[in-house]
Amino acid sequence: MSLTTAALVTGGTSGLGLAVAARLMASGVVPVLLGRSEERGEAALKSLGGPAVFVRGDVASEPEVAGALDAAERHGSLRAVVNCAGVPHAARVLGRSGPHSLDRFVEVVTANLVGTFNVVRLAAARMAGNEPVGEERGVIVNTASLAAFEGQVGQAAYAASKGGIVSMTLPLARELAGSLIRVVTVAPGFFHTPAVATVPAAARAELDRDLVHPRRWGDPAEFAALVAHVIDNPMINGETIRVDGAVRMSSGLRHRSS
Known part of the structure; x- marks a missing residue:
């Protein structure tokens, strides 16, 4: 990438997004971090x-994403967007307290799927006006999850939101090919992020049983390394790439959370 290139990283203030921002910055890209917390934003910039x-x-x-895109374009050509923003969620459809909250389902899908699409559509409109560099004007990398393929009990809302990201990857890539914009999705497995701290120890131990090789949780830098390769490799397009150490999650039927 050019040293004048800017990249928008949603959810870039912590976890996977912060690792991506650090990797891009090391290559001379100016990362623009979009997040909801001023405190985390300041900490990320300091880091x-x-x-x-x-x-x-x-x-x-829409206006807040547009503002972030404006900020990116003030620092160079917007050539890359990496969507890492999202919310975890676990709740049974029929829990101890009754049926799954419909409002909460909508919140999860809005944050993870609708938010991703909103960024894609607005970023693509900006990228389409770029002068081509080589064979392309830009690349968009979205983040799904292995839950998109094998969600556990209690992950209906989360799996639906991440499965939607996987499903729209190919049609987005096909449509935006006419504008020389690639679209790729990365589906991570178990990675050490701040969200992991909210997982109860017993549930964490159950997840550890599904590890294959390496028998550990991933480092966000390993996720960022794959994203950087996707951005640099023009032949990767319209694909969802799993980065999970061969993990295949069990049903989760041992858990009895509501």
């Missing part, structure tokens, strides 16, 4: 210690 930018906003808000 990165370079020419990164934080913009407070929600991926499901």
Whole structure:
């Protein structure tokens, strides 16, 4: 990438997104971090210690995403967008307290799927105006999850939101090919992120049983390395790439959470 290239990283203030931002910045890209927390944004900029930018906003808000894209374009050509923003969720459809909250289902799908699509559509409109560099004008990398393929009990909302990202990858890539924009999705398995801290120890132990090789949880830097390769490799397009150490999740029927 050119040293004048800017990249938007949603959810870039922690976890996988922050690792992506650090990797891009190391290659000379100016990462613009979109997130909802000013506190995490300030901490992320301090951690990165370079020419990164934080913009407070929600991926499901058109004006807030537009503001983040404006910020990116002030620092160079917007050539890459990496969608890492999202919310975890686990609740049974028929729990101890009654049926799954419909409002919560909508919130999860809005944050993970609708928010991702909102960023894709707005970013693609900006990228389409770029002068081509080589064979392309830009690349968009979305984040799904292995739950999109084998969600456990209690993951109906989360799996639906991430499965939607997987399902729209190929049609987006086919349509945006006319604008020389690639679209790729990465589906991570178990990675050490701040969200892991909310997982009860017993549930974590159950997940550990599904590990294959390597028998450990991933480092966010390993996720970022794959994203960087996707951005640099023009032949990767319209694909969902699993990065999970061969994990295949069990049904989760041993868990009795509501």
